[in-house]
């Protein structure tokens with residue numbers, strides 16, 4: 001049964017401290033690295049996200065698996081778990097079936113499957129061609145090290161391959177074709193491999209990793225910048241809220257740290273301290289707002305809704321991959337923004353958010369489309385209307401299970 005959250009109290013406190021859990025992206029890489037290195041990698045501050053828990057539980061099942069039976073795994077809605085496990089299992093001994101949520105079976109995986117199969121893997125589709133669920137007959141035999149891969153659909157396919165590369169008998173020479181989307185996530189993967197003692201070269205569009213041994217290492221997972229983005233939007237839309245987000249540092253592997261720069265233009269100042277960041281309101285310059293989300297797609301919903309609530313028009317680029325995420329995020333944004341009379345229209349790849357006729361009804365009910373980011377991006381709307389309903393409150397568990405609890409720390413009252 002899906003439960004709704006009702007937010008009725010918009011009188012919020014002036015000050016609060018929020019402790020956000022470890023990054024889901026870093027955590028899911030760390031888990032694969034720990035397994036592929038046979039436990040040489042120690043992890044600190046792992047994320048409490050459902051997507052991380054599901055990957056951790058699949059990896060435990062793989063470890064305990066008796067090779068004679070087919071091991072059936074289900075990753076639910078976790079994209080990184082599906083992509084990283086597909087590559088991981090392709091070169092493990094055993095037979096596996098990997099499935100996910102209904103939506104996961106609509107999210108493409110052909111580019112990764114074809115890349116793995118040309119390396120020598122044996123992966124077949126159990127349903128629609130090009131989509132999960134998959135049947136993987138694991139092998140230890142690699143045919144070639146060099147493959148071409150299209151980079152403009154999802155960077156997760158590339159990260160999945162890089163994570164297993166040092167343990168492949170022939171290593172990996174990856175030629176990326178097309179414009180690479182979500183590039184900071186590939187950098188994150190390479191940086192984390194490097195922290196585990198793995199060397200790589202990345203020259204122009206070619207990444208090379210030769211077979212290598214992992215070293216004993218410890219990975220400390222930083223807090224999640226994508227989760228922090230919702231707090232920026234709340235500060236931007238409040239009169240006078242100072243927030244301390246603990247654990248965030250100036251140097252981050254996460255491309256979504258870009259929120260700091262974006263929010264400076266939307267009236268939120270960030271001050272780094274030795275134990276975290278202080279967010280406070282600042283004057284925002286009057287200028288045309290145009291942002292490209294190709295390197296930080298998970299921020300698009302936060303920024304769109306934040307601008308809508310501030311009554312600022314916004315031009316958005318680089319949204320091509322949003323259609324294949326937890327839901328078609330463009331369609332979902334359009335539908336839900338229309339409830340406050342804000343429009344989002346495309347013109348040759350450029351999306352224009354128009355807030356000219358914004359209207360706040362007394363009550364609004366937001367649909368979440370099985371997308372955690374829809375729920376959290378629209379939460380700040382509670383600061384503008386009397387009663388906000390977020391349909392399916394548990395959806396946030398995918399990346400930020402503590403979100404509603406944390407909201408109560410600024411005095412926002414939630415009923416179910």
Ligand SMILES: O=C(O)C1=C[C@@H](OP(=O)(O)O)[C@@H](O)[C@H](O)C1
Nearest residue numbers: 025080154155156182185297321
């Ligand atoms: O590698 C990762 O951890 C992720 C990469 C991005 O996906 P795409 O590369 O598909 O854009 C991002 O949207 C997702 O939330 C996490």
Ligand SMILES: C=C(OP(=O)(O)O)C(=O)O
Nearest residue numbers: 077078079080298325326
């Ligand atoms: C797109 C996301 O995750 P994934 O692709 O890993 O399901 C996300 O967390 O916004």
